[in-house]
Amino acid sequence: MGCTRIKGRYVVGFDGQRHRLLENGEVVYRDDTIIFCGFGYDGPVDREIDAGYAIVGPGFIDLDALADLDSTVLGFDNGPAWRCGRVWASSYVERGSREVYDRTAEDFMKRYAYAQLLHNGITTALPITSLLYREWAETYDEFARAVDIAAELGLRTYLGPAYRTGLSTVRPNGRFDMHWDEPRGLTGLDDAIRFLETFDGRHDGLIRGMLAPDRIEGCSLTLLERTRDASRALECPVRLHCCQSQLEVDTMQQRFGTSSLQLLHDTGFLGPRALLPHGLFLGGGEARPEQIERELGYLADAGSTLVHCPIVFGRHGKALNSFSRLRARGINIGLGTDTFPPDLIRNMHAGIMLNRVMEDDSQAVSAADFYNAATLDGARALGREDLGRLAPGARADITVFDLSGFHLGQRVDPIQTMIMNGTGRDFKTVIVNGRIRVDGGAIAGVDYEDWHRHAQTLYDGLKASYPERTHLHPPVEQIFSPSFELLPPGDAQ
Ligand SMILES: [Zn+2]
Structure with missing residues (x-):
């Protein structure tokens, strides 16, 4: 060259x-x-x-990089999330869940999403896709193909199929429950390890491996412990969503009598390779200030990274409390897009404003602080002094x-x-x-025009599939309402 x-x-x-x-x-x-x-x-x-x-x-480093056609945007004006298909109806699980996309569609979405990331100046991505529209989780085969797609587009990625032992459901009476399949989750972890052993370092080091257990409340203790051991043995990053919802806080309290971060500390899960989106709900059930302080201490001492995605949560009225305060506490914070548009510049802008609002202080944080988070601090999270x-x-x-x-x-x-x-x-x-x-x-x-059209067709199909998974199975127009009354073509006003 x-x-x-x-x-x-x-x-x-x-x-x-x-x-x-x-x-x-x-x-x-x-x-x-x-x-x-x-x-x-x-x-x-x-x-x-x-x-x-x-x-x-x-290039920017995106630690929670949107890698499919984003479904969280469907919740922008539609909520609460569990009424709008973000939590599976128990009846859907009982009847048997299914894969919404076929493998051609899955591959197209990755190609599409990786191209979007590159356009946004993101050169290192740790992809995330939704498990909502899947039969269970991501698969080895899908990721074996993702390796080729990332290499073909030339995006630097940390890849690994997401896995889980359980998921939240909502019963017809509106109460939340968990559905468990421990063997399936443990097989998922074995597949993820096999994937890493096979593909880590491929394509001149452009492809690296990571472990990606899904959100903490869907992980059994055994799955967490085995993931911790595998991450240490393979010396690879491990990304685990936690501290991101009230449902998670309640579920963890019920299952373990403690908070997510306390459990991660007690099981020795925290360490410099742990990447944790989203750090919003700290302190567990009662969220007492002394417990929050203790948890921040765990993160700082372990050298773990919080993954901050300002837009996806800002859209739903939540903000990290706060970026500047946690950094001053010695916690490394990297950035993620997590939603569409996968644009870290817009995320930096939103992050700065949310930080200043949370602190009620216009000097709380600077443009440079967020630029560093998208570059140097993301590199630190990956242990890479040659990136960012x-x-x-x-x-x-x-x-x-x-x-x-x-x-x-x-x-x-x-x-x-x-x-x-x-x-x-x-x-x-x-x-x-x-x-x-x-x-x-x-x-x-x-072929931008063709990709744009095709993505919309797939997305319309995804939208149409919501009723079968959604609480009480309302028709799709009731799940997602238009901003203004939508008149069909030619309808007289
Ligand atoms: Zn996320």
Whole structure:
């Protein structure tokens, strides 16, 4: 591939401690590795890219990366979640659950979602999909194909099929219950381990493995303990959703008489490889301040990472309490998209506003703090000093954010303007492992019109499948109501 130099008005260079903005700086990479970041490189280069009026920065790291056609957006104006199909009706489980998508659709959704991530300047992704529309969980075969899809698009991923031993259900009388299938969950873990042993490090290290047990309330103690042991033995990240809902808090209280984080601490699950979305419901049932403090201490001492996804929860009236307070407590916090649009810039903007609201303090947090979370802190979560930065020796994961757009308005400061006025759509070039994947705002080989149409068709099918899983099985129009009364074509007003 040879040696490439990229020049730009602002280059986000890493000096070993922190990011700095290099005005009219340059970054040079050979093959998949950055060899220079600074001013006036005088060695020979094979290719020059002049990014012009742009920010040349490291690719973002998305620790909870939307990897399907997002179903949580269906809850934007429709709730409560358990009445709108976010929790399976017990009758659906009794009758026998089914897979909504076939394997062609599954593969298409991954291709579609990974392309979306790249467009948003995300170069490292830990994908997440919903288990709602599945017969049970993700599968080994599906992920064996995901390896090829990620490699074909050139997205750096940490992959592993999600597994679970149980799930919440809602009975016809409106009470919540759990449905368990322990053997199925343990087989899922065995498959995940087998997947990791087979695929970790494939495609020049672009593909890495992770363990992804589903949300904590759906894990038996045995599943948690075996996952902990496997993560230690394989030295891989383990992502576990916890502290994300009142239903989880109540279920954990009932099952273990304690909080999610207390249980994770007591079982030795916490450690530097633990990635924990979403950190919203701390302290368990009574949420006493001293218990919350104790839990924050566990996270800080263990070096675990909270995965913060401001938009997906902000849309439902919840915010981390708070990003700045938890960071000051010594807790590493990375970012995730988790919902559509998979745009970390919009998430940074929402995250900053929510943080300031939660603290009632306009100085509580800065644009730089959130930029760091999307880059350096995400890399720390993965134990990767070669990601999230532009510095010699780092992987050549480089993005070009175009500042020349009319819609961007005036530049206050490049990073602040990016976060306030920009979106992921402003990335024009995205390079992963030294290969240009988004060029001039497009990915080669993607038929955008066709993909857009096809995704809508699949999504309409998903929507139509909701009644069978939803509490009391109402018709689909009752589950998802339109913003305004929807008149069919030609209907007289
Ligand atoms: Zn999540």
